[in-house]
Amino acid sequence: MKKQSVLRITSISAIALIAIIFSACSLFKSLDLGRANLFPIDQDKELGLQVKQEIEANPQEYNVMKRSEYPEAYQHLDRMMSAILNSGELKYKDEFAWEAYLIKDDETLNAFCTPGGYIYVYTGLIKFLDNESDLAGVLGHEIAHADRRHSTQQLTKLYGVEILSQLALGQASSTTIAAVAKSLAQLKFSRAHETDADNHSVKYLCPTEYPADGAAAFFEKLIDQNMAGGTPEFLSTHPSPDNRVENIKAQRKSLTCNGTNEFTSRYAKFKAALP
Numbered sequence: 097m098k099k100q101s102v103l104r105i106t107s108i109s110a111i112a113l114i115a116i117i118f119s120a121c122s123l124f125k126s127l128d129l130g131r132a133n134l135f136p137i138d139q140d141k142e143l144g145l146q147v148k149q150e151i152e153a154n155p156q157e158y159n160v161m162k163r164s165e166y167p168e169a170y171q172h173l174d175r176m177m178s179a180i181l182n183s184g185e186l187k188y189k190d191e192f193a194w195e196a197y198l199i200k201d202d203e204t205l206n207a208f209c210t211p212g213g214y215i216y217v218y219t220g221l222i223k224f225l226d227n228e229s230d231l232a233g234v235l236g237h238e239i240a241h242a243d244r245r246h247s248t249q250q251l252t253k254l255y256g257v258e259i260l261s262q263l264a265l266g267q268a269s270s271t272t273i274a275a276v277a278k279s280l281a282q283l284k285f286s287r288a289h290e291t292d293a294d295n296h297s298v299k300y301l302c303p304t305e306y307p308a309d310g311a312a313a314f315f316e317k318l319i320d321q322n323m324a325g326g327t328p329e330f331l332s333t334h335p336s337p338d339n340r341v342e343n344i345k346a347q348r349k350s351l352t353c354n355g356t357n358e359f360t361s362r363y364a365k366f367k368a369a370l371p
């Protein structure tokens with residue numbers, strides 16, 4: 097219940113342009129839910145790729161399961177990703193990478209996303225959940241953070257123009273990069289972004305076979321087991337898990353969603369394919 101992503105910033109074009117963009121973003125930050133993000137989306141993709149490389153270079157912290165060793169587990173994960181991505185509700189479905197990876201770590205109940213659509217799911221989370229639709233809800237939430245570009249906005253808020261410009265232009269020292277990477281491991285989204293990601297999880301799942309409020313199941317189980325005080329990415333302290341369950345269910349009711357299949361037995365096979 098502790099580990100999160102490590103991010104690194106990479107190069108984009110002109111420093112002046114970056115300065116303008118970051119200033120504009122900081123003006124919008126309190127009301128921006130993704131629509132006013134003025135970064136070129138290439139920045140999200142570059143950033144995501146840097147993070148992916150950082151994660152792969154650090155197998156002690158992130159024990160990423162190889163696709164060649166666990167083809168069956170990845171078949172399950174990829175099928176779920178496709179169902180959500182093909183909902184027709186994503187803005188950057190064709191632009192972002194949308195690659196999902198499994199991290200072998202049964203102690204961590206977490207999943208996280210990078211900018212540009214790299215999603216990481218811990219085996220601890222998969223084993224904790226009971227149905228495929230529960231995990232689909234969490235995946236939808238993480239996909240939303242990337243597609244709605246919350247991650248990029250959060251970085252803007254944390255680092256401001258000078259440090260980000262240095263990093264973006266590849267001019268930061270390795271010490272600075274390491275420090276930023278470390279602090280990014282505790283990256284928290286705002287309450288507004290968490291609610292937005294929950295709402296979009298419902299929206300993405302709505303056209304699928306899954307019940308659209310799948311994300312609520314995770315919080316319900318945590319509440320049942322009195323574990324709601326933890327800090328995985330999608331369980332920030334605000335809004336409270338109770339409110340999130342309520343909100344997610346209300347969102348589902350507000351839309352016409354027909355999916356009802358929780359795919360319980362197929363999910364058991366997914367779990368069985370994990371180490």
Ligand SMILES: [Zn+2]
Pocket residue numbers: 237241285289290293329330331
């Ligand atoms: Zn979240």
